[in-house]
Amino acid sequence: MKIPPVKVSFSASDRQEILLRIDRCLESGFVAQGENVNEFESLFRQYIGCQHALALSSGGSAIEAAMRALDVQGKEVLLPTNTFLATASGVLAAGGTVKLLDIDPDTLSPSVETIEAALGESTVGFILVHIGGIISRDILAIQSLCERKGIWLFEDCAHAHGSDLNGKKAGQFGVGGAYSFFSTKVITCGEGGMLVTNDENLSNKVKLLRNYGKPEPWETYCLDFGLNWRLNELAAIVGVAQLKRLNEFIDWRAKIAALYDTHFAQSSSIVKAVQPVGRCSWYKYIVLLPSGMDRKKIKDFAREKGVSLSGGVYDIPLHDQPAISKLGIQGSFLNADEFCARHICLPIYYGMTEAEAEYVIETIRSAIDVG
Numbered sequence: 223m224k225i226p227p228v229k230v231s232f233s234a235s236d237r238q239e240i241l242l243r244i245d246r247c248l249e250s251g252f253v254a255q256g257e258n259v260n261e262f263e264s265l266f267r268q269y270i271g272c273q274h275a276l277a278l279s280s281g282g283s284a285i286e287a288a289m290r291a292l293d294v295q296g297k298e299v300l301l302p303t304n305t306f307l308a309t310a311s312g313v314l315a316a317g318g319t320v321k322l323l324d325i326d327p328d329t330l331s332p333s334v335e336t337i338e339a340a341l342g343e344s345t346v347g348f349i350l351v352h353i354g355g356i357i358s359r360d361i362l363a364i365q366s367l368c369e370r371k372g373i374w375l376f377e378d379c380a381h382a383h384g385s386d387l388n389g390k391k392a393g394q395f396g397v398g399g400a401y402s403f404f405s406t407k408v409i410t411c412g413e414g415g416m417l418v419t420n421d422e423n424l425s426n427k428v429k430l431l432r433n434y435g436k437p438e439p440w441e442t443y444c445l446d447f448g449l450n451w452r453l454n455e456l457a458a459i460v461g462v463a464q465l466k467r468l469n470e471f472i473d474w475r476a477k478i479a480a481l482y483d484t485h486f487a488q489s490s491s492i493v494k495a496v497q498p499v500g501r502c503s504w505y506k507y508i509v510l511l512p513s514g515m516d517r518k519k520i521k522d523f524a525r526e527k528g529v530s531l532s533g534g535v536y537d538i539p540l541h542d543q544p545a546i547s548k549l550g551i552q553g554s555f556l557n558a559d560e561f562c563a564r565h566i567c568l569p570i571y572y573g574m575t576e577a578e579a580e581y582v583i584e585t586i587r588s589a590i591d592v593g
Contacts, residue, residue: 223581227532228406229571231471236463243459255439258458263416265465266401270391272418274425277453277461278432281380281402284415285312285349287451288376288398291427292347294318300340301349301378302332303539304558309349309378310540312400321345322541324555330496330508330535331358334367347374352382352392353535354567355408355503356496361387365395376400379418381535383408384472387500393418403457406533408471408503409464411457471572475504478570481579482507491590495565506535506567512590517566523589529582532567 232240247253259277267275278284285308289299295317301309303322310320323332323340330353332340337348348368350358358364368375375396379385382392383401393399398419403411417428433439435446453461479502486494486509495508511517521531539562540546541555568582 223578224528225530225569225574225578225582226571227530227567227569229573230405230410231467231572232463233467236467240460240463244456247455247459253455255433255452256455258455258462259453262453262458262461262465265462266416266418269465269468270393270418272391272394273420274418274422276417276425276428276432277458278415278417278428278451279453280413280451281378281400281404281415282308282312283432283449283451284400284402284417284428285309285378286315287428287431288400288417288424289313289316289318290431291424292374292376292397294346296344297346298342298344299347299349300332300337300345302351302353302558303541303553303555304330304353304536304562305351305378305540306380306536307540307543307545308380309351310546313349318346319344320549320551322546322551322553322555324553325558325561326360327557327561328496329358329360330354330356330561331360334360334363337364338367338371341371341373345373347376347397349376349378350396351378351380352385354496354506354508355381355383355385356498357382357385357387357392357500357502359499361395368396380404380407381503381505383503383505384468385501385503394420397421398424403461403464408475408505409461409468411453411459411461411464414453414457414461472501472503474572474574475570476502478574478579479504479507481576482509482568482570482583485583489587492586495561504570506532507570508535508565508567509586510561510564511566513560513564515564515590517563520566520586520589523592524585527585527588529569529585532569534562534565534567537562
């Protein structure tokens with residue numbers, strides 16, 4: 223049996239509709255940001271329940287544009303060390319500095335106490351990352367802390383399509399949130415991103431910045447030094463088709479997660495990393511290996527048996543990434559170091575069968591026994 227780490231689903235009817243709409247788009251000759259992007263933004267805005275949703279070329283560009291709009295230049299932004307480079311690079315590219323924080327192993331995010339202790343005179347905000355689609359159970363307390371301390375809370379929602387807590391979707395707890403539609407995500411249009419916010423000022427600034435600072439899209443009159451962060455019409459068409467099936471995708475992933483839950487609740491050697499509260503997108507199903515076990519050996523064994531494990535979150539934390547270590551960032555990250563070294567992410571995707579999930583469980587169990 224061959225089980226990939228992730229599988230993108232486009233049904234026959236989805237493909238037919240996408241191709242029909244792409245053909246109409248090509249026939250019109252208008253493939254830049256237009257009515258299909260507008261539709262994608264409108265549907266995503268309705269799904270999240272926010273006032274503004276702006277399509278961009280990637281999740282990373284959504285973060286950078288937001289950081290530019292929030293004017294982080296010369297200021298400090300706090301963020302967890304167990305995240306992808308884009309979370310930090312968006313701040314750095316906007317002229318800010320980053321302070322990396324260790325995580326609480328019970329939430330995979332920095333705790334309220336860690337955030338508060340890290341606040342400095344130049345701190346203007348904190349970026350919360352919904353690792354694996356898990357909204358931190360401490361998010362309301364973090365939201366309250368940010369309000370009391372006069373800093374903004376921004377959400378990296380790259381993993382959290384459809385995740386919510388108490389009926390509120392990811393991206394609605396702070397000043398804004400950035401989503402990614404890269405090819406591995408719960409829904410994808412190949413490349414793309416979305417900024418969601420209820421802040422009209424933030425929305426207006428990002429709308430300007432994503433198109434070279436032009437208030438009118440087809441007039442070469444620039445009010446600011448923006449960049450080309452636009453999403454094209456063809457990608458938006460794919461995004462619309464995927465968004466319409468997002469709840470279906472999540473429900474399927476949740477069934478696979480429940481199968482994994484049943485097994486790992488009874489396991490003494492391998493445990494689920496975190497039990498989500500609220501609704502989880504199940505972008506990743508994260509488990510912890512026994513302390514000291516050779517993770518590479520486990521992955522190699524699984525691969526030999528046909529099970530490809532998906533990428534970690536993250537195998538190498540930011541403070542150990544060469545691109546970030548050049549900045550000379552100091553700190554103690556004991557919890558993140560242990561989590562990043564011990565965890566693996568099991569295959570989980572729409573269309574995965576119970577038999578495939580059970581085979582993954584058997585394979586990992588065998589790998590642990592051998593390892």
